Amino acid sequence: MTDDPRAAIAAAPMHRLQIVVVALCIALNALDGFDVLAISFAAPGIAAEWGVDKATLGVVLSMELLGMAAGSVLIGNVADRIGRRPTILGCLTVMTAGMFAATAASGVEMLSAIRFLTGIGIGGMLSSTSAMVAEFSNDKRRGLNVALNIAGYSTGAILGGLVASALLASTGDWRSVFMLGGVASAAMIPLAVLFLPESIESLIARRPARALETINRTLARLGHAAVGALPALPEVRVKPSIASLFSRDFRWVTILLTIAYFAQILFFYYIQKWIPKIVVDLGFDAAQAGRVLVWANVGNLTGAVLIGLLSQRFNLRPLVGGAMLLGFVAIGAFGLAGADLVRLSATAAVAAFFINAGVVGLYPILAQTYPAALRASGTGFVIGMGRGGSAVGPVVAGALFASGSSLLAVSLTMGLGGLIAAAMVFLLPWAQRRGVTGSRR
Incomplete structure (x- = not known):
């Protein structure tokens, strides 16, 4: 052992x-x-x-x-x-x-x-x-x-x-x-x-x-044998601080992950906050609108579980980036659903499935990216700063609707958050290589 x-x-x-x-x-x-x-x-x-x-x-x-x-x-x-x-x-x-x-x-x-x-x-x-x-x-x-x-x-x-x-x-x-x-x-x-x-x-x-x-x-x-000594310390110890997240080793990783989380959460809260109002404005009552939101939350939960299951067999980063890209396609289908309750429910569920798979998939990426000494700090910083998207998303969508934009136009505009997040996820290997190169200088 x-x-x-x-x-x-x-x-x-x-x-x-x-x-x-x-x-x-x-x-x-x-x-x-x-x-x-x-x-x-x-x-x-x-x-x-x-x-x-x-x-x-x-x-x-x-x-x-x-x-x-x-x-x-x-x-x-x-x-x-x-x-x-x-x-x-x-x-x-x-x-x-x-x-x-x-x-x-x-x-x-x-x-x-x-x-x-x-x-x-x-x-x-x-x-x-x-x-x-x-x-x-x-x-x-x-x-x-x-x-x-x-x-x-x-x-x-x-x-x-x-x-x-x-x-x-x-x-x-x-x-x-x-x-x-x-x-x-x-x-x-x-x-x-x-x-x-x-x-x-x-x-x-x-x-x-x-x-x-x-x-x-x-x-x-845990059923394991005892060890006689602590493992050797790494040559360079990471101090658990916010400053360390922006050190040469982790600066670009932190920036990319923060942008990704912010953009994807902005996209996520468009669905969560605006579906009831959108459905009511299409001529349905509040109870029917609520049921569409329930289907969206079923999609949220299913997407979260499936991304976790798939992560056991496949590389996580392409899965998460792919889910973000498909979320953009799915939100376009929602924008084209029209005043049909079945289509609205189905497209909302599918869009939420991919969007939340993208959100949830970022958490194991965070766990993989940061070492133990910075894992909670890195996760907390990215989540905390990224939560700005939860406030910005509904406001931006509201302004677009107020300007007279169509449901499709607003949905695709908000879906740009998913495209931005996917780009940040696919750039992570570059950021990690840059950190390793920087640490050797």
Whole structure:
């Protein structure tokens, strides 16, 4: 057996503890998905109780998105500095406290502050669990597991939304949605404490006190033999910081991945935010429009799972770039669907399938691209900065519709995000070679 525990884990079949770690991370991301959606379900009740207008409500709705962007960038770096496990536990505690605190909010200002802080925990959780899943997976399952981890977010949004709808129908109180989220988050804390060990890759990269003892304890739980010493340090150690992401080795990789994520998320949120309005404007009612959006989310989930499965057998980068290109073609078909509910539903589902496959596929690419010392920092930075696309996409589409552009013209214009993202993905090998060349100078 090799003396490097990372190689042993990478080559061996998945142990039951590794499967538990991955499943717990997926469940934590499902909580993230529900926590983000909670404010949307609560919004009508908040507006009615406090008499707030749409503009003010829009500020409240955006606060956790701003917090998520900040959390992705800042907390991802924390996870590289202090470890995955304490960061995940800290984010889970923040999320739990934030959901319970929202039930006690007495006004818009207080609720906005609470949602911003909750968003920091959600954003940090996403980047930290992405690194944890990658580092507890073997080589064969890594792409699949990282994709499933991100798909957990959509699953939580769908299932949590169904439960929240039923809860609101029975209680009529918007606070019950946040109470549900608080209870679910609190229930995950003891499970995380018991079943989430620290990542061995993170321990090797950081080398805290008693790192070898902690690594051997985890190896025993994974069914591997103990090692007598930590693997040798690389000749050049990478410092976990934002500055390192823009060092000579990683500068171009970080720039390309950030542009790719921003452009693809811009494209993704065109579908997510505008489908209901588009369908209603074509002459259908709100319920029918909602069903078209449900089909789009089915496409989202299916695309996320399939890109993960395919990543086990094929090179990931061409898969992701190809999905982005096909998303552009599919959104053109959506733009040509016309006032036909079946065609709208089918084309929306197909477009969402390819678009979200592109989004989700970027996460295992991030895990492959950055070393352990920078994995959470890199993932967090790209996600945090790229989330600007989630705000820009709906605004740009709205401006295009307001100018009188047709559905096809708007769809193809927004689809340019997919073409830009694909170009960035296909340029990654060039960026990686440039980093290697630069490091040898």
